Amino acid sequence: xxxxxxxxxxxxxxxxxxxxxxxxxxxxxxxxxxPMDHDTxxxxxxxxxxHVCIATVSSFMFGYHLGVVNEPLESISQDLGFTxxxxxxxxxxxxxxxxxxxxxxxxxxxxxxxxxxxxxxLSALPMIIGASLSASTTSLGGMLxxxxxxxxxxxxxxxVASLYVTEVSPSSVRGTYGSLIxxxxxxxxxxxxxxxxxxKEIVGWWRVCFWVSTVPAAFLALCMEFCAESPHWLYKxxxxxxxxxxxxxxxxxxxxxxAMAELSRSERGDEGESIKYSDLFYGRHxxxxxxxxxxxxxxxLSGINAVFYFSSAVFRRAGxxxxxxxxxxxxxxxxxxxxxxLLMDILGRKFLLAGSFLGMAAAMGLQALAATLSDPGSWHxxxxxxxxxxxxxxxxxxxxxxxxxxxxxxxxxxxxxxxVALCMSVHWVVNxxxxxxxxxxxxxxxxxxxxxxxxxxxxxxxxxxxxNVVETKGKTLQEIEVALLSAV
Numbered sequence: 331x332x333x334x335x336x337x338x339x340x341x342x343x344x345x346x347x348x349x350x351x352x353x354x355x356x357x358x359x360x361x362x363x364x365p366m367d368h369d370t371x372x373x374x375x376x377x378x379x380x381h382v383c384i385a386t387v388s389s390f391m392f393g394y395h396l397g398v399v400n401e402p403l404e405s406i407s408q409d410l411g412f413t414x415x416x417x418x419x420x421x422x423x424x425x426x427x428x429x430x431x432x433x434x435x436x437x438x439x440x441x442x443x444x445x446x447x448x449x450x451x452l453s454a455l456p457m458i459i460g461a462s463l464s465a466s467t468t469s470l471g472g473m474l475x476x477x478x479x480x481x482x483x484x485x486x487x488x489x490v491a492s493l494y495v496t497e498v499s500p501s502s503v504r505g506t507y508g509s510l511i512x513x514x515x516x517x518x519x520x521x522x523x524x525x526x527x528x529x530k531e532i533v534g535w536w537r538v539c540f541w542v543s544t545v546p547a548a549f550l551a552l553c554m555e556f557c558a559e560s561p562h563w564l565y566k567x568x569x570x571x572x573x574x575x576x577x578x579x580x581x582x583x584x585x586x587x588x589a590m591a592e593l594s595r596s597e598r599g600d601e602g603e604s605i606k607y608s609d610l611f612y613g614r615h616x617x618x619x620x621x622x623x624x625x626x627x628x629x630x631l632s633g634i635n636a637v638f639y640f641s642s643a644v645f646r647r648a649g650x651x652x653x654x655x656x657x658x659x660x661x662x663x664x665x666x667x668x669x670x671x672l673l674m675d676i677l678g679r680k681f682l683l684a685g686s687f688l689g690m691a692a693a694m695g696l697q698a699l700a701a702t703l704s705d706p707g708s709w710h711x712x713x714x715x716x717x718x719x720x721x722x723x724x725x726x727x728x729x730x731x732x733x734x735x736x737x738x739x740x741x742x743x744x745x746x747x748x749x750v751a752l753c754m755s756v757h758w759v760v761n762x763x764x765x766x767x768x769x770x771x772x773x774x775x776x777x778x779x780x781x782x783x784x785x786x787x788x789x790x791x792x793x794x795x796x797x798n799v800v801e802t803k804g805k806t807l808q809e810i811e812v813a814l815l816s817a818v
Contacts, residue, residue, distance in 0.1 A: 373500040373581035375507075381557045381580065382507045385494045386514035387550040388450060388487030391457055393518025394543055395480050399423055400656075401526030402536030409534070410470050418470055424765070425474050429456075429481020431758040437489035438607075438751030446494040446560045453487035454551040456480060458544045465540035476540075483547070488515075488734070489754050493747055496738035497560040498580050501806045505674030508735030512726065513667045520660045562743050562807075565593045592808040593743070605745050610752060618740050621798050622753035625683075625733040628791040630760040632690050632729060633784030636768050637721045645715060662719045666726025678803035679732050679739075684795040686728025691788035693720035694781045701777035729791070733757075739802045742811045 399406065399422055404413075412418040433453070441449040460479030467473050491511055499507040525542055529535040558580055564573040573593070577586045610619045638659070645655030670682060696717030703710040734754075741749040772780055802810050 372502040373585045375500060375503045377582060378498050378500060378507070378558075378580045381498055382495050382510060384550065384553045384557050385450065385491045386510050387546050387553075388453060388491045389511045389514040390518040390521075391543065391546055391550070392484050392488050393515035393520075394522045394546070395426060395457070395461075395484055395518075396515075397519040397522035398526065398539050398543065399477075401523065402529040402539055405529050405534075405536045406473065409536070410468070410473060412470050421474055422470075422477060424762075425477040426481030426484055427758060427762055427765075429478040429483075430485035431481075431755060431762070433482035433485025433487075434489050434751055434754045434758055435485075436751070437486045437754070438748035440486065441490050441493060441751075442563070442566075442747045445563055446490055446497070447554050447557055449486065449490045450494070450554045451551045453483040453490065454547040455483070457483035457487075457547040458551075461540045461543045461547070465537045480543075485754075485758065487550075489750055492734045492738050492754075493750055494560055496735070496807070497562040497746075498558060500581060501804055503675060504739070505679060505735060505803060506671050509667060509671035509674050509731045511734060512731035513664070513671060516660065516664045516667050516726070520664065523656050523660065561589070562593065562746075565590075566743055592806055595808060605748060607748055607752065610745060610749055615742070615745055615749070618742075619745075619749050619752065621740065622733075622737045622749060623756045624794060625736070625791075625799075626753050626757040627760050628687070628787060628794060629729050629733055630757060630764055631784070631787040632687065632725070632791060633694060633764075633781070633787070634690070634721065634725045634729070635761060635764055636780075636784065637718050637725075650715075658719065659722055662722040663726045663730075666723045667731065670727045670731050673727075674731070674735070675803055678801045679736050680795060680799050680801045682728035683732040683736070683799065684728075684792045686724050686730075686732070687788045687791035687795065689724030689727070690721055690729060691785045691792065693717045693724055694785035694788060696720065698778050698781035698785065701781060736799070736802060739807060739810055740800070743807070 403419055403422065406422065407413045407415070407419055433456075437449070440452065444452070456479040460476040460481075460483070462476075463479065464473050464476030467476060488511070492508075495507050495511060496504060522539070526536070526539050529539070558576045559572070561573040561576040561580070564570075564576060570590075574586055574590055577589045581589060605615075609615060645651075645658070650658070673682060694717070697714055700710050700714035700717060703713070737750050737753055738746055768780075775783075800810070
C-alpha cells in the first residue's frame with residue numbers, strides 16, 4: 331500500500347499553475363537555475379534509494395542470466411544429449427542475445443505505452459517462464475526456447491532501468507545511482523558463478539541454477555507494485571497531478587514546485603509533437619542520438635567481451651585454475667564499479683569515460699605486447715594477465731557504467747524511451763557481430779594485431795568523448811537538454 335502524503339509539507343500547486351502560467355513557471359525555473367536564491371538545497375537521496383534499488387534487480391538478473399550457463403554448460407549438454415556439438419553449445423549461450431535484441435527494440439514503445447513500473451513487471455514475466463522452461467526441459471529445443479524468452483526480459487529490463495533510475499534520482503546523486511546498475515550486473519554474474527560451483531559434484535544441479543533465477547524476477551514484479559512511477563512519464567502522459575504526487579515521494583515536498591516547473595519549461599516547446607523512430611535520424615534530435623549510438627558501438631568495439639572470453643585461457647597459461655580466474659575478473663569488475671559509483675558525481679561522467687577508454691587502450695597495448703613477446707612458460711604471460719585485469723578494471727570505471735547512465739540524461743523527455751531503445755539495440759547488434767567474428771579475426775590476424783585494433787578503437791573512443799560528450803554532473807535533465815539542443 332502506498333504511503334499517504336502529508337498536505338502540511340507544502341501547498342501543492344494546481345497543474346494549471348504550470349501549464350497555463352508560463353511566467354510563473356519561468357520564475358520558478360529561474361530560482362532553480364540560481365540555487366543561491368532559495369534555501370531548499372538539494373533533495374535528500376534517501377526517499378528515492380529504495381525505488382532505485384528495486385529497479386536494479388532487473389540488472390542483477392541480466393548479469394545472472396549472462397553467466398548462468400558458463401559453469402553448467404558441460405552438464406547441460408550431457409543431460410540434454412548434445413555433448414560435443416559446439417554449435418548447440420554456442421546457441422545455448424547466445425540465444426538469449428537474440429531475445430535481448432528483440433526486447434530492447436520494443437522497450438521504448440512498451441515503456442512509453444504502459445509506464446516504467448509496468449514495464450519492469452512485464453520484463454519479469456518472460457524471465458520467470460523462460461527460466462522455468464529451461465530448468466524443467468528434457469530437450470535442446472526447450473532449452474533454447476527458454477533462453478530466448480529470458481533474453482526478451484533481459485533486453486527490456488535494463489533499458490527500462492536506465493530510464494527509470496535517471497528519471498527518479500535527484501540530480502546530485504544521479505551518477506551514483508546510475509552506477510548501481512553496473513554493480514547489480516556484476517553481482518548477478520558473481521552470483522551465477524557461486525551458485526553454479528557445485529554443478530560438477532551434484533547431478534542435475536544446473537536445473538537448480540535456473541530455478542533460483544525465478545526468485546529475484548518474482549521479487550521485482552511484486553516490489554514494483556509499491557514503487558513510484560516515473561514523474562516524467564506521468565507528465566508526458568498528461569497526468570500532472572500524479573506526477574506531483576510521485577515527485578513528493580521521491581524528492582520531498584519542498585522540491586515539488588521546482589521539479590514541476592522544470593518539466594513544464596522543457597515540455598512547452600514540444601507540445602503537440604508525436605515522436606516516431608524515424609524522427610530520431612534527422613533534425614534537432616539527430617546529434618544526441620548519434621552520440622548515444624556511437625558510445626555504445628565504441629563500448630563494444632573496445633574488445634571488452636574478447637577479454638572476458640579469453641580470461642580463463644590467459645589465467646590457465648599462468649597456472650591459475652579457471653574458478654580462481656573468474657573470481658579475479660569478478661573482483662576487478664566489482665572493485666572498479668564501486669569506485670566509479672563513488673566518483674561519478676565528483677569527477678563527472680566525461681572525465682571517467684575518457685579516462686576509461688584511455689586506460690583500456692593502454693591495457694590492450696600491454697596484451698598486444700605480451701602476444702608479441704610471450705613464449706610458453708615465460709614471464710610475459712603475466713604481462714598478459716595484468717593487461718587483461720587492467721582492461722576489466724578500466725572498463726568498469728567508465729566505459730561500462732557511463733553510457734547507460736549518460737544516454738537517458740542527454741535525451742529529451744519526448745524521445746528518451748525510444749532513443750535509449752535504439753542505442754541499446756546498437757549495443758546488442760555490435761556485441762553479436764564482435765562475438766561472431768572475433769575467433770575468425772584472431773585466426774587470420776593474430777592476437778597482436780587484433781589487440782592493437784581494439785586499442786585503436788579505445789583511443790577513438792577517448793577522442794570522441796572529448797569532442798562530443800557534455801558533462802552532466804549535478805545538472806538537471808532539463809538543463810542538459812537545453813545545453814545540447816542550443817548547440818545544434
